Each structure stands twice: as C-alpha cells, then as structure tokens.
Amino acid sequence: MVFRDSLKRSKTKVDGSEYDSPVVAGLQPPASYKHNLRVSQGDWDLLAYIVLANKTNTKHVGQGLLDPEVRTLTFGYIGLNGKKPIIVARSGENHDGQASDNSLLPGLNDDMALNILARSSRSDYPNISCLNKKFRSLIGSGYLYKLRRQLGIREDWVYLACNMMPWKAFDPMRQKWMRLPRIPCDDCFTCADKESLAVGTELLVFGRELSGFAIWMYSLITHDWSRCPVMNLPRCLFGSSSLGEIAIVAGGSDKNGNVLKSAELYNSELGTWQTLPDMNFPRKLCSGFFMDGKFYVIGGMSSHTDCLSCGEEYNMQTRSWRRIENMYPGCNAGGTFHPAMRSPPLVAVVNNQLYSADQATNEVKKYDKVNNSWSVVKTLPVRADWNNGWGLAFKACGNSLLVIGAGGRGSGDNGVIVLHSWNPEDGSSNGAEWSVLAVKERAGAFVYNCAVMGC
Known part of the structure; x- marks a missing residue:
C-alpha cells in the first residue's frame, strides 16, 4: 500500500444532513x-x-x-x-x-x-x-x-504500575483504564526494582531476574509481553528517553555496581541496541530527556558519594557529548537525607521546554536555556518530599505536565492515586490551577513505574 496524502479538500456542510449516529x-x-x-x-x-x-x-x-x-x-x-x-x-x-x-x-x-x-x-x-x-x-x-x-498524529496514553496495581494503561481522551496482561517473568523480576521506557509502540520494563538483567517488552500491536534483546552492556539506575521509534539509555550501574559512562541507542523498528560514544563522566541515578532534537542527561551521582550538578548534551548528528556546568544544581540543595537517597531528577519536556519537580521544595521549576538557570512557576499538587521524590511520577502528556501521586497532600494511606494535569501555556503561578485528570482507587499510594506512550 502506497502512502499518499489524498485528503486535501475543505470542509463542506451538506444541507439537510442533521442526524445523530450511534456509530x-x-x-x-x-x-x-x-x-x-x-x-x-x-x-x-x-x-x-x-x-x-x-x-x-x-x-x-x-x-x-x-x-x-x-x-x-x-x-x-x-x-x-x-x-x-x-x-x-x-x-x-x-x-x-x-x-x-x-x-x-x-x-x-x-x-x-x-x-x-x-x-x-x-x-x-x-x-x-x-x-x-x-x-x-x-x-x-x-x-x-x-x-x-x-502525518504527525499522536495520542498520549499513560502506562502505570503502583504498589497495589499491576500495569494498566490510561487513555486521557476516553477517560478509560485498560489492564495489561501480567508479565510472564520470574518472581525475582516481579519483586525487584524496575525502570520503564515507552518507545514507538513498545513499553520496555527493565529489571533483574535470577539469571541477570532482563527487559520485558509490551507491544501495542500484539497486546502481549515478550522478551526484548538486552543491552550490549546491561545496567540499571540509568537515564533514558525516547524520540519517535528510538530511545537512548545512558549511564547507570552494571551488575557489579560500577558506575557507567557508556550509552546505547535502541531502535524499536529493528529491535536492536547500538553502542554510542561515552559520556564525559560516569553517572547513575540520573535522568534523560530529548529537547530540540538532542538528548540530555542531568543529575545523578558519579560514585556512591559524589553528586553531579552538571548535565551532558548528546548531538546525534555529530555523535558527540557536550558538558553543561550547573545544569541541575538541585542535587546540591540542603536536606536531611543523603543525595543517594533521593530519586533521580523529576523532569519533563513540553513543547521543547524543560520542567522539573523539586523533591525538596514541592515546586515546579522551568529551565532557561539561554541563561542556564531555573525559576519557580508553580507549586506541585502533591508532596514530592514525602519520600524524597520516590513514588511520584512527573511526565509530559501532550501539551500538559502530568503529576501522578497519592491522593491529597498527605502520605496517601487511602490507596488512591490521582492524575493531575496542567498546561504551562495557561499561565504560571497566577494562572490556571492543576486539574484532576483521573482518580484511580485501590491502586496504592506509591507509583512504582510510569511511562507515556505517544503514537
């Protein structure tokens, strides 16, 4: 079948064609x-x-x-x-x-x-x-x-796993929850910490089985789970993000706990991993994102004790990394707990604009690309400091920011997960408030994994 844009006529109203169709x-x-x-x-x-x-x-x-x-x-x-x-x-x-x-x-x-x-x-x-x-x-x-x-057509669905709820998909447009099949993994993978990434029409879940690191893949085409090829250098605690049918994974720790500076590119159309040039610094517990066609890694730790405030930019055209000083100074902010106990940076990109959710101050901050600085734009609808940023999801969903966490601003013992959304174009702190996109009862008060698939 040959693709050709064959619908170029203007909209025309047909007189006398008022009707209500159940179809x-x-x-x-x-x-x-x-x-x-x-x-x-x-x-x-x-x-x-x-x-x-x-x-x-x-x-x-x-x-x-x-x-x-x-x-x-x-x-x-x-x-x-x-x-x-x-x-x-x-x-x-x-x-x-x-x-x-x-x-x-x-x-x-x-x-x-x-x-x-x-x-x-x-x-x-x-x-x-x-x-x-x-x-x-x-x-x-x-x-x-x-x-x-x-055609540039995209619908964002939210894929979510909580402590009392296995993987489910949420369609914001239809306000519909859908249960995914259970992952046919061993008990070790089920109980171990996991990381997730949506790329193309696939949801990748990274974890550990008794035999070592493993990746399970849910396909939107087959509606089933299957094993995904492992990385050339398997890892955990990495930074990652996707752009269309490709994704990049950078940093993390190997099976022996060594902090890595290597990176790999995954092509969901081919199902292959490609080794990329190394970053300038090793880092784990970092976050990754795409902005303006480039891949970035910020935050994390270069060792078990040293925290990183710099970021790195990967240019896919030149296949090179560029260090950006003080791109994420939040890791050096004061606090009761050691930086290693905090979650990776909670970041999201909406219309090529970077935002972060501060785990210490419960604020949404906006990144200034020109001045390499951050400014507060809004207060979070839930508490990120409740568990040092863990158990909370901060994602981009279409033109809006999405915050998913326990109901209310307390510890969320009622087991209710609330999906809050806010469109930055509606205004900053004096503008529109967070709106409740959905409420999921009996899900638990802790978000284990979350990914947004747009296709």
Whole structure:
C-alpha cells in the first residue's frame, strides 16, 4: 500500500444532513487533533457508515435507518469529489446491486481509506480489527502507527504500575483504564526494582531476574509481553528517553555496581541496541530527556558519594557529548537525607521546554536555556518530599505536565492515586490551577513505574 496524502479538500456542510449516529459516537478523530486535520466530520460519518454497512452481521441495523442516511452522505460526497462512492450495504453486494470491489473500504481507494483510519483514535483500532480479516491484518501489521507518525498524529496514553496495581494503561481522551496482561517473568523480576521506557509502540520494563538483567517488552500491536534483546552492556539506575521509534539509555550501574559512562541507542523498528560514544563522566541515578532534537542527561551521582550538578548534551548528528556546568544544581540543595537517597531528577519536556519537580521544595521549576538557570512557576499538587521524590511520577502528556501521586497532600494511606494535569501555556503561578485528570482507587499510594506512550 502506497502512502499518499489524498485528503486535501475543505470542509463542506451538506444541507439537510442533521442526524445523530450511534456509530459515529464510537468512531471519532482524537479531540486534541481536530484543529490540524484535513478531514471533515462528513468523512468520519461516511467511514462510520461504510464500516457499519460492510459488517457481516447487519441484522440489528434497520434498513429504514441505513438507506436515507447513506444516501444523504453519498450526495454530500458527490459535492466534495464529483463522483459517487460505492457503499456496501450487504456482504458481497453494493447499492447498485453489483459485486463489491476488493479495496479496503469499498468505494474508496486504499490511500484515502488509510488516511481516514490513521486519523481515527487508536482506541478504536481493536474494534476495527474485529470487522474482518483485512482490517485485522492491517491493524496487526502496525502500518497505521507508522502512517500516523508520518502525518504527525499522536495520542498520549499513560502506562502505570503502583504498589497495589499491576500495569494498566490510561487513555486521557476516553477517560478509560485498560489492564495489561501480567508479565510472564520470574518472581525475582516481579519483586525487584524496575525502570520503564515507552518507545514507538513498545513499553520496555527493565529489571533483574535470577539469571541477570532482563527487559520485558509490551507491544501495542500484539497486546502481549515478550522478551526484548538486552543491552550490549546491561545496567540499571540509568537515564533514558525516547524520540519517535528510538530511545537512548545512558549511564547507570552494571551488575557489579560500577558506575557507567557508556550509552546505547535502541531502535524499536529493528529491535536492536547500538553502542554510542561515552559520556564525559560516569553517572547513575540520573535522568534523560530529548529537547530540540538532542538528548540530555542531568543529575545523578558519579560514585556512591559524589553528586553531579552538571548535565551532558548528546548531538546525534555529530555523535558527540557536550558538558553543561550547573545544569541541575538541585542535587546540591540542603536536606536531611543523603543525595543517594533521593530519586533521580523529576523532569519533563513540553513543547521543547524543560520542567522539573523539586523533591525538596514541592515546586515546579522551568529551565532557561539561554541563561542556564531555573525559576519557580508553580507549586506541585502533591508532596514530592514525602519520600524524597520516590513514588511520584512527573511526565509530559501532550501539551500538559502530568503529576501522578497519592491522593491529597498527605502520605496517601487511602490507596488512591490521582492524575493531575496542567498546561504551562495557561499561565504560571497566577494562572490556571492543576486539574484532576483521573482518580484511580485501590491502586496504592506509591507509583512504582510510569511511562507515556505517544503514537
């Protein structure tokens, strides 16, 4: 199937086509992407009714309901394209009584059908794959996710594991929680500390099994767990981040506890690890992020006692590292506990702007790239100092910052996890407050792992 942007017409209203469709309610474009789509609501209605009419079981669809609305949509499509599409009402038969063609959506060329399907919410993909073998093969191939990446279409889902809740996915748009299958790992991996990273359509969970370091991978395509190839130099306590289908892991500790300065790049399309040039300094308990197309590592410790305030920037074009002095001075801030007891820096990047959640002051800070300095912009909705930053997630989700932690500002003994969101464009400390995106009961008061997958 050849990709081609074939939907370039403007939105046109069809007179007299006011109706309420139960099918369209379940097949909608992502709300956050409507402003940059070139597909009118009529296109979505057309797709919904083509899919409905093409289903094998149509006994629950009243012919009196289907025909007038399909006829209205068809006339609207004539006005947009100058020709009438063929709409299948029964299996193997079209409205003209002739045999249907073998295209993905009868009456539409495959390029146009793929563009429409790519722009639909990925929450609908499991249902679409149940229509027939052709749709199941398309969804299972992962092609639509590659096409979405080319079109710049992205939906962020939150993947979360808490002390009383195994891995679950949360769809902010649909406000829907989904349980992931259990990882088929040994008891050692289940009980050990883990790190997570979302890259492409994969969720990687790093940990230790009895045999050594292991990586389990959850695939959005297969909806199942499988083993991921281990790194060339397996490690833990590293800094990491992803950009599209690639991710970079830097620093950390090896199986003997040695602090590393090596880095590796993971390609989720190929399933391979590539060794990158070493950083200038070894570091563990650090954090990584992408900003302006470059990968950064900040914070952490160069030994069991020495804390690092500098950061490092990796340029993927020149394959070189650049040291940035005092990029994260927070590690030298005073406190009751030793720096080794604090969590890695809680950082997130929204629209190429870096933010951090201070574990000591419970404040959100904004990084100034020009002056290499930080300024306070907001107070956190939960306490980060409760456990030195551990048990709290601070992530970017679309255009917003996401803080996930125990309910209220106390220790969270009630076992409720609250997802708070705030869009920095709405203003700073005097602007909009944090909004509650979701509440999950009986999850526990401690967030073990969290990753945001955008695809």
